[in-house]
Amino acid sequence: MSPDDKPHSDSESLLVDPSTHMESFRRTRHNRRTELVEDYVELIADLIEDGGEARQVDIALRLGVAQPTVAKMLKRLAADGYIQQRRYRGIFLTDIGKQLAEQSRERHHIVESFLCAIGISIETARIDAEGIEHHVSPETLEAFKRFVTQTIAFS
Amino acid sequence: MSPDDKPHSDSESLLVDPSTHMESFRRTRHNRRTELVEDYVELIADLIEDGGEARQVDIALRLGVAQPTVAKMLKRLAADGYIQQRRYRGIFLTDIGKQLAEQSRERHHIVESFLCAIGISIETARIDAEGIEHHVSPETLEAFKRFVTQTIAFS
DNA sequence: TTTCTAACATAGCCCTGGCTATTCTTCCAT
């Protein structure tokens, strides 16, 4: 087998090495699994703060899904210890639920502010932030925060 | 019922109106469905360019999934017209497959460059870009591109 | 108090994207 039979070894390849590549995808898949939880918890916190309660119908309406979908998800959230439920009654965030909500909310806010700071319209920023926030590592979040602060300082 | 029983009407609420909110989530859910396709097509293009062929085992290795998972996904890609398959033979991108790959690759590259430009380490940029790229709207992508260009111009 | 409605709970379905285990094919090396 001549050297040309195999992919270029290192230099000129546009592909990173397989295990690194794999790590990125694994991480991304993991994030995908946690995003829904974060979305729910964040939304529940907002609804409670805003209207005193978080009803399934409201959650369903804002998420754009059917009520039973929400019900099923809430069971999972309860099982995972993020919320407390009483049959036919409201939903309450547990301490770790509140903690996660606060974290998500802050991250969400930073991402959205950042997008605005680089000149994105508020409508687009809102939509993109919803998708992006879950894939932002602590390091990137820090950078976003710095950038927003600087931009405000200059204006 | 006093005015306080209902959520604040407009001004002081931290929640956007429900239908806007819903749109964001719907969009995000839609993106999630297309990300996998983009990841595959982009990876296939890279593998072909890099080594002349895209084998299931290599795709599986880089994606961090099992080979049958890849096989199943490839059927979907073929059904959707992105690739052509010949049993026990290689995979080829169709024209629209190539087009999608090119688009994804460019977007991916812009996002990664952008993250680097704001000071993220290359390792983190790689991982975050993998997750973020699928949630970047055309408007945001434009802004990223502008930013990268400017940054390079100043250096 | 009774009734009726809005909200919640449950059942049962579908599709997607993972997995393991197993059965072909190909193709290289003997």
Next chain:
DNA sequence: ATGGAAGAATAGCCAGGGCTATGTTAGAAA
């Protein structure tokens, strides 16, 4: 020419996150 190994296909399982249809409950209105 053939046997074996590596890669691809297939079968069959699971969990997650959607859905519709339907039963239950709480609480307001009559």
